[in-house]
Amino acid sequence: MIRSMTAFASAKGALPPHAWSWELRSVNAKGLDLRIRVPDWIEGLEAALRADLGKRMARGSVTLSLRMSRQDEAAALALNPAAVEAALDAVTEVEARAARRGLPLAPSRAADLLGLRGMFDTAGAEEDTAPLLARLRSELAPLIDAFLDMRQSEGAALAVVLNEQLDRVAALAGQAATLAEARKAAMAETLRANLARVLDNTEGADPDRVAQELALIAVKADVTEELDRLSAHVDAARTLLAEGGAVGRRLDFLMQEFNREANTLCSKSQNAELTAVGLELKAVIDQMREQAQNVE
Known part of the structure; x- marks a missing residue:
């Protein structure tokens, strides 16, 4: 039986405190073009998923997306000390330069600094991501099965x-x-x-x-x-x-x-x-x- 290069499959999973959703889609292409969009803080995840996908399909422009969230994300938020120090140093320098030129500036607020990118470390409380990697890889196989069923x-x-x-x-x-x-x-x-x-x-x-x-x-x-x-x-x-x-x-x-x-x-x-x-x-x-x- 021949298979089409056009297909779609999705799934959801969880391993507390993490939850996630998968999307796997493809369109036609001359060869196999794998595009993997996954969190970079899970060591070895992208390489493992790329290898698993490459073993199961021969052609197509294939995109795999993994969106993750943390169920206790509010509790897991932690300030990034290095980012905080760098932001405070920058604010101090800007205010000092403005004062030397006689330029009035509105008072700085902590809320303004907290809204800057990188102020919080949300990579997760788990230092060992190996169990999470194993769970995600185990879920990829049935996702690919559903995807290939649609291709078939x-x-x-x-x-x-x-x-x-x-x-x-x-x-x-x-x-x-x-x-x-x-x-x-x-x-x-x-x-x-x-x-x-x-x-x-x-x-x-x-x-x-x-x-x-x-x-x-x-x-x-x-x-x-x-x-x-x-x-x-x-x-x-x-x-x-x-x-x-x-x-x-x-x-x-x-x-x-x-x-x-x-x-x-x-x-x-x-x-x-x-x-x-x-x-x-x-x-x-x-x-x-x-x-x-x-x-x-």
Whole structure:
């Protein structure tokens, strides 16, 4: 079963005095791009989560966010002595400089200083974050499971759409083959007319060169090879979808091959109906390519 690169999962947990919420989301990308947003005061957390995620998925722009709060946060607040001293020194210096210049300043208030960033140390009362790290890592596995379940579900829907589009490509290739067969008589008549014109103007020309040019005209109008390759690409795409797993890169490449054959078919058609089929093929292949870009 193929998997989509688009998914979302969330969860909540707690280990008193801490509580937290997880969010794991992803969108399509050419490779695997992991973006980890977690508190930096839990030693080793980001590296551990990055390693755990990297083992479970192959492609996608994946963002993992962890928001933490402390249930006794008010009690856990503690002044950062170094920050307090630095703030007081700065206030003293500013007031002294203002006084020397005769500039009046409003009296400083403690509340103003306490509102400055870094005045409180809220990293938590626990010095050993190892139990918290272990608990968070244990919760990541079921979060990834839920995330991958959604990827799988989205992938199943993608497979249905892609198989329907492959059916359409196969039907259009069959229609093109019928039209190509039907135009053979007209193409033969055109070739005979061209041959007559060439022979009327080839006095003294090299017969081998004339034969080569006529053969080239015939080859340029033959779309059998393109139609055969389209059929082969349809079979290859169905095999990849049935194989499942991380087949997105190979599907991306196959979509380029589909498009190349459709372009060549249009350039060789020399027939309005066959050109119309070729253009419809290009439209279906473009839609299919957009869907394939979401496959992991």
